[in-house]
Amino acid sequence: MLTKQELEEFWAEANKVYLDHISIDCVVFGFHGGQMKVLMLKSKNEEAWYLPGGFVQHNEPIETAADRILNDRTGIEEIFLQQFHVFGDPDRTKIHNEMYQGNNFFAQRFISIGYYALVDFFIVNPTPDTFSEVCTWRDLDDLPPFQLDHERIFRTALDTLRLQLSYQPIGYNLMPKEFTMPELQKLYETILGKKLDRRNFQRRILAFGILDKLPQTRKGGAHKAPYLYSFNLENYQAALKEGLKSGW
Amino acid sequence: MLTKQELEEFWAEANKVYLDHISIDCVVFGFHGGQMKVLMLKSKNEEAWYLPGGFVQHNEPIETAADRILNDRTGIEEIFLQQFHVFGDPDRTKIHNEMYQGNNFFAQRFISIGYYALVDFFIVNPTPDTFSEVCTWRDLDDLPPFQLDHERIFRTALDTLRLQLSYQPIGYNLMPKEFTMPELQKLYETILGKKLDRRNFQRRILAFGILDKLPQTRKGGAHKAPYLYSFNLENYQAALKEGLKSGW
DNA sequence: ACAAAAGTGTTGTTTTTACACCCATGA
DNA sequence: TCATGGGTGTAAAAACAACACTTTTGT
Numbered sequence: 001m002l003t004k005q006e007l008e009e010f011w012a013e014a015n016k017v018y019l020d021h022i023s024i025d026c027v028v029f030g031f032h033g034g035q036m037k038v039l040m041l042k043s044k045n046e047e048a049w050y051l052p053g054g055f056v057q058h059n060e061p062i063e064t065a066a067d068r069i070l071n072d073r074t075g076i077e078e079i080f081l082q083q084f085h086v087f088g089d090p091d092r093t094k095i096h097n098e099m100y101q102g103n104n105f106f107a108q109r110f111i112s113i114g115y116y117a118l119v120d121f122f123i124v125n126p127t128p129d130t131f132s133e134v135c136t137w138r139d140l141d142d143l144p145p146f147q148l149d150h151e152r153i154f155r156t157a158l159d160t161l162r163l164q165l166s167y168q169p170i171g172y173n174l175m176p177k178e179f180t181m182p183e184l185q186k187l188y189e190t191i192l193g194k195k196l197d198r199r200n201f202q203r204r205i206l207a208f209g210i211l212d213k214l215p216q217t218r219k220g221g222a223h224k225a226p227y228l229y230s231f232n233l234e235n236y237q238a239a240l241k242e243g244l245k246s247g248w
Numbered sequence: 249m250l251t252k253q254e255l256e257e258f259w260a261e262a263n264k265v266y267l268d269h270i271s272i273d274c275v276v277f278g279f280h281g282g283q284m285k286v287l288m289l290k291s292k293n294e295e296a297w298y299l300p301g302g303f304v305q306h307n308e309p310i311e312t313a314a315d316r317i318l319n320d321r322t323g324i325e326e327i328f329l330q331q332f333h334v335f336g337d338p339d340r341t342k343i344h345n346e347m348y349q350g351n352n353f354f355a356q357r358f359i360s361i362g363y364y365a366l367v368d369f370f371i372v373n374p375t376p377d378t379f380s381e382v383c384t385w386r387d388l389d390d391l392p393p394f395q396l397d398h399e400r401i402f403r404t405a406l407d408t409l410r411l412q413l414s415y416q417p418i419g420y421n422l423m424p425k426e427f428t429m430p431e432l433q434k435l436y437e438t439i440l441g442k443k444l445d446r447r448n449f450q451r452r453i454l455a456f457g458i459l460d461k462l463p464q465t466r467k468g469g470a471h472k473a474p475y476l477y478s479f480n481l482e483n484y485q486a487a488l489k490e491g492l493k494s495g496w
Numbered sequence: 497a498c499a500a501a502a503g504t505g506t507t508g509t510t511t512t513t514a515c516a517c518c519c520a521t522g523a
Numbered sequence: 524t525c526a527t528g529g530g531t532g533t534a535a536a537a538a539c540a541a542c543a544c545t546t547t548t549g550t
Contacts (some may be wrong), residue, residue: 342550353532367530404544430528430529446529446530447530447531450531469528470527470528471526471527471528471529472528472529472530474528474529475530
């Protein structure tokens with residue numbers, strides 16, 4: 001538990017370092033072996049779970065801020081965070097505004113910019129910061145109650161992710177460098193929450209041209225060894241810009 | 249031209265009324281008779297063109313703020329504004345920060361939330377506010393130089409609009425209550441910047457189920473009278489949520 | 497040799513595309 | 524009556540869905 005004095009020191013500092021009224025919250029979806037999770041923090045000072053979030057420094061681009069915040073709070077580095085929505089209801093931080101009454105940083109209204117990311121949770125080691133007792137992956141169907149409007153932020157991120165699945169490539173930051181087709185399919189199935197046909201999935205995803213088939217196979221597992229693939233970064237990024245389906 | 253005193257009065261007021269560091273900019277696309285335009289303001293105090301923008305009041309939801317700002321600055325009412333991106337580079341308002349140096353509202357950094365809308369420019373009467381000499385529709389291929397990063401904001405809005413065209417219904421705020429198929433097609437062609445096949449367009453757009461065919465035709469024009477359609481609001485809004493193509 | 501996972505192929509159906517033809521209207 | 528815009532239809536191509544069969548590997 002942090003002492004009142006420690007907190008007050010942070011607040012005094014926060015007023016100098018951070019912009020007022022603006023926060024960033026990150027929804028980090030983790031995926032591994034057919035399981036999907038989301039990264040959450042448990043506060044030291046409250047019995048409450050949060051998405052990792054923070055504030056923007058005075059001379060810092062918001063994209064940089066998002067990366068820094070996620071790193072500060074969870075130890076995660078070098079992942080692609082995508083802006084997805086701004087949450088600007090004046091009452092969204094009401095609980096905090098009342099809880100931290102008085103003339104300090106937390107008593108003000110915050111408009112929060114939501115970022116989301118997909119990562120392989122197996123290669124990430126979540127590390128709690130000073131304010132948090134726990135930093136951990138939580139299963140999507142075993143979520144704790146969220147503090148503030150973080151449930152809405154999480155839900156919006158998930159909806160965005162599902163929508164983007166149909167017109168943008170996904171998985172680059174989430175899959176390891178080399179992966180098999182069944183592994184990628186599991187990702188899609190997990191996000192969508194339904195089974196897909198193995199053969200049709202393969203045909204379709206290959207048709208996008210964002211994958212390179214490698215000569216090696218993944219040995220060691222039982223049964224027939226699947227081929228390895230990697231993302232073709234050039235085509236992948238082109239597809240991020242152009243979208244996957246021409247549409248009209 | 250506003251006097252220095254008038255401006256300083258506004259700034260003094262602004263500090264009390266508006267949140268620091270946050271602004272909203274609106275990209276209002278207008279469409280009529282096959283022409284696409286964007287709504288812009290010319291400043292009284294600078295030789296510069298802007299997108300209509302403004303600031304968020306202390307206790308105001310950002311969606312409400314966007315509506316109010318657009319109304320304050322251009323007289324436009326009751327249109328659907330859609331959040332599309334946040335522009336948070338610390339240097340984006342550099343020109344203003346230097347121009348309005350000293351301890352006033354404009355000297356600070358602003359992070360801007362971008363909203364866009366589509367309207368029928370024929371039924372809108374753009375009215376400049378106190379700060380603007382001109383408020384008018386500008387042709388997409390005859391744009392003045394933008395102030396600040398407003399060209400980037402405009403460009404991002406247009407890219408977003410084109411992308412959304414393929415997975416979201418558009419046109420409700422833009423078309424009149426009743427319209428013909430060729431009129432709607434012109435909208436799509438204008439946004440996409442290319443011709444579409446008349447018959448295939450009709451089949452496809454009808455398949456979405458967002459249109460109601462009316463018994464009347466549009467008389468008066470030369471040649472065969474086209475049928476009138478209107479949006480089926482219920483299906484339209486469902487499609488806004490669900491997207492138009494299932495995808496996977 | 498067998499079960500389970502993965503590679504590859506086929507077939508019928510639906511959707512898209514690229515057209516052709518007919519109708520209505522004003523000049 | 525003719526040029527033009529608009530309504531409707533259709534055949535070929537492409538894309539998709541559903542499914543079967545073969546190959547590989549550990550047990």
